[in-house]
Amino acid sequence: MTSAALRSRAWKLLEMVTTPLLPSDYLDLVSPLRAGADLRGRIEAVHPETGAAATVVIRPGRGWRGHVAGQYVRIGVDVDGVRLWRSYSITSPTNRRDGRITVTVKAVPDGRVSNHLVHRATPGTLVQLDQATGDFVLPGAEPAKVLFLTAGSGITPVMGMLRDTGLDDVVMVHCAPRPQDVIFRDELHGLVAEGKLRLVEVHTDTDGRLDLARLSGLVPDWAERETWACGPGGLLDAVEEHWAEHGAPERLHTERFRPATVLTGDGGGDGGRAGGGGTVRFSTTGKAVDADGTTPLLDVGEEAGVLMPSGCRMGICFGCVTPLTAGAVRDLRTGEITEAAPGVLIQTCVSAAAGPCDIER
CATH class of the missing domain: 3.10.20.30 (Beta-grasp domain)
Known part of the structure; x- marks a missing residue:
């Protein structure tokens, strides 16, 4: 009898012994992150970023295939006995030495998963994972001049890019209500001090919403820059319109966390x-x-x-x-x-x- 046949016979015997469960169910208890298991991750730490945002450090299972900076991952979290799935941008660099990944989550009102991860998740918690996906990424040949235009948690995929690349000429315009609401603010200012980033903060509580008519004053050469924009739908609608009006839509890349929707009664003729x-x-x-x-x-x-x-x-x-x-x-x-x-x-x-x-x- 071949070794493969012996293994198959032994596995069938184990199935008989463990019925109604399977041997893999017991292996999941002992080694949930093993190769061949459903892809999972273990939360190892939760680091507050602002009063409403935190970075979650996850050790992915052996089936994890890695990611490209700017991509997101679907995470299944058990909240009050119900498994809920959400997608979050990966904020860690692709070459992190310990193999961990991070997602940075902003708690939103009535957000069951975001509030759970920011305020209640604890080290040791297992979560389900899908493989990373998304095309909001830098091209293989990095552009000479880049503009990142972000607001709120829209900064998260961009932070993954900043941590992963050696871009030479980068400007970021970021909108948040107050200075203390800027996620990653200390790290961003560290990049500014090192000459790796020019940062423009727009504090909407005092400055009002970003008026794109002001963009030429903030970033005079914005039209020459390859631009990645991420944030609320209203901002992205205005950005797309502005770039189209100025004949530069091919240089704009956007990421929406929610789809653009038509107003009630618009479209469909119904x-x-x-x-x-x-x-x-x-x-x-x-x-x-x-x-x-x-x-x-x-x-x-x-x-x-x-x-x-x-x-x-x-x-x-x-x-x-x-x-x-x-x-x-x-x-x-x-x-x-x-x-x-x-x-x-x-x-x-x-x-x-x-x-x-x-x-x-």
């Missing part, structure tokens, strides 16, 4: 029905809740306590795809109406109720 919302029935669990026409069904389900798969939460990864079994939904990005039919699937993170509807959750 008037009141498109924005009216309705009762959403989750057929598997039997729950039913009233929803407006602007809240993603993913958020509606989570708020109702329904286990909803998710990933990027902006219509890219298709981790939230769910059958629509009755009624109609509206795509928040385009206003397009999708009606139920056999085999119809919807992305719950970018779809809202367009009248009463049933989804298979």
Whole structure:
């Protein structure tokens, strides 16, 4: 008998002994980060950055394939007995010697996962991981002149780039309410002192929102710079319009944490029905809740306590795809109406109720 056959026979015997569990279930308890296991990570530290943000240090399992600076990772976190998935930019350099990765999380109002990670996560906690993904990255040939335009937690993917590269001519314009709200502020000012960065801080509590008409005064050569911008949707909408008006859209790269959405009633040609919302029935669990026409069904389900798969939460990864079994939904990005039919699937993170509807959750 070959060694492979012996191993297979031994494994089957173990399965008989451990039924109804599998041997791998016991291995998960002893070595959850081992090669061949579902990809997990162990939280090793949580370092406060501001009053509302913290950097989480994670030791990934052996199946981790690494990342490119600027990419994000989906993390599955158990909160109050429910596993919730969120995506966070990786802020550690790609060549960190100890093999750990970091994500820097800003707690948002009513954010179940962000508040848990910032305020309650403890070393030793296991989390689920997906492989890193995302195309908000620097090109292979680094540009001679770079502008980073960020606001709030939009600084996180850019910080991963700054820590990973040797760019020669970098300007950052960053917006935050107050100086103490600037994530990584001490490190940024250290880069300024070393001559590796020119930093422009816009404190919106006192300076008001960034007016892009002022950009030429802040960064006179902005149009010559390859630009990476990340922040709230309103800022990115204005940035994209500004670059297009000045004939430089090809030099602009943006990353949104939420999809751009059309206003209620816009698009789709469906008037009141498109924005009216309705009762959403989750057929598997039997729950039913009233929803407006602007809240993603993913958020509606989570708020109702329904286990909803998710990933990027902006219509890219298709981790939230769910059958629509009755009624109609509206795509928040385009206003397009999708009606139920056999085999119809919807992305719950970018779809809202367009009248009463049933989804298979």
